[in-house]
Amino acid sequence: MNRTLAINNGIIVTMNSKREVFRGSVLIENNRIVQIEKGEKRLKAEEELDATGSIVTPGFICSHTHLYGILLRGAPLKLRPPSDFTQNLQRIWWPMDETMNENDAYISALTASLELLRSGTTMFADTFSGPNAIDGVLDHIEKGVMEAGIRGVIAFEATQRRSEEEGYRGLKENERYIRKDKNEKMSGMISIHASFTVHDDLLREGKRLSDRYAVPLTLHTSEGKWDLYHNLERYGKRTFERLNDLGVLGERTLVAHAVQVNEDELNLIAQSRTHVAHNALSNMLNAVGIAPVPEMLRMGVNVSIGNDGYVFDTFENIRATFLIHKVNKLDPRVISFLQVLEMSTINAAKALGVSDKLGSIELGKLADVVIIKPSVKPTPLNEQSVYGYLVNAVNGKDVDTVIVNGEVLLRGGRFTKVNVEDVNRRAEELVGDYWRRLADAVEKVEVLKL
Ligand SMILES: [Zn+2]
Structure with missing residues (x-):
């Protein structure tokens, strides 16, 4: 019927x-x-x-998020305040990753999905990271996302910051999920954390899998300066030069951030038709700089909007994108109403390879x-x-x-389908336990050499 x-x-x-x-x-x-x-x-x-x-x-589309980031909201962590983005990863995000279990993944996926829906986001691309919850964890995230009813592209963020093998396990989890028989609203992609936490082979393998299954490949790029310096020091190349030489850029590749990039790198992004997920609020929070979005738009780069697991309200992210470039360039003309609305709808659909089906109100x-x-x-x-x-x-x-x-x-x-009070009750119980484990992990922070 x-x-x-x-x-x-x-x-x-x-x-x-x-x-x-x-x-x-x-x-x-x-x-x-x-x-x-x-x-x-x-x-x-x-x-x-x-x-x-x-x-x-x-429906608005968020092209880059970390649903599990919602668990950090208000977390009472005793730590030396990070002075830059690298310390932010070392002192907050990586202990957080290491604390995550399947239940945490599930409840964060459910609550963040509800918050996205509440403000008009109907689809997102999420990457999860957690070395102690790799195999099968995407099924727990899927459960939370489906309970909310939103459309989700989900992936595990492969990284080799602790071991080479762990990176391949991350990719395997992505491959497993991509091949899994799923609800039509769910899909998988390939995710790699960032060029400074993986070796060349893993980047090549990620690209091979993305092509093989015709799904997006996503990774963080030049968010802070560390990524750039790491690549210059180890490989003698800027981030996008290395990615381009490895054949990682292209129409199926969606890079988050691209903040610390020069003009040569912008040309590589434009020529390879690589998509960008811009995260204005998160970039401000982490004090990493301002991505050259007006330049990208002028060069014809497909730029979309993500929230990076920080503020989940659709319109706060749209407005931040609209404002930050004006003040940065001291020129209110550098970005328009229409451009930021495109970035959060049709451009994001293009970035995720679904613009033939989503991103606009059109017949069919x-x-x-x-x-x-x-x-x-x-x-x-x-x-x-x-x-x-x-x-x-x-x-x-x-x-x-x-x-x-x-x-x-x-x-x-x-x-209409979810009892939010009930979800909040369940979340409060699980998150209390998560915060205790996180507080322990934060106190024992071990700084990894990359
Ligand atoms: Zn991110």
């Missing part, structure tokens, strides 16, 4: 190739968009949602759609003002309805 769902009389921000915006209605049949009507005509369906006075957008595409009802509208909300509203004024709490794969997961700002 076909299920039908109509969204009537909203301001439709399509993100189609013409970037059309109009007042109109959208009909969904099962999990696909089957009709789009401009104008006042109301479409009939089993369930009809009235979007009068609301904005209808494609999968029905990931968001309805946003700004609670206060001091100025007219119409086709002309809608981009400004989305970037300058909307926040996650204005998201009224979230539809993923044709199914309404949030209605009137409330989850």
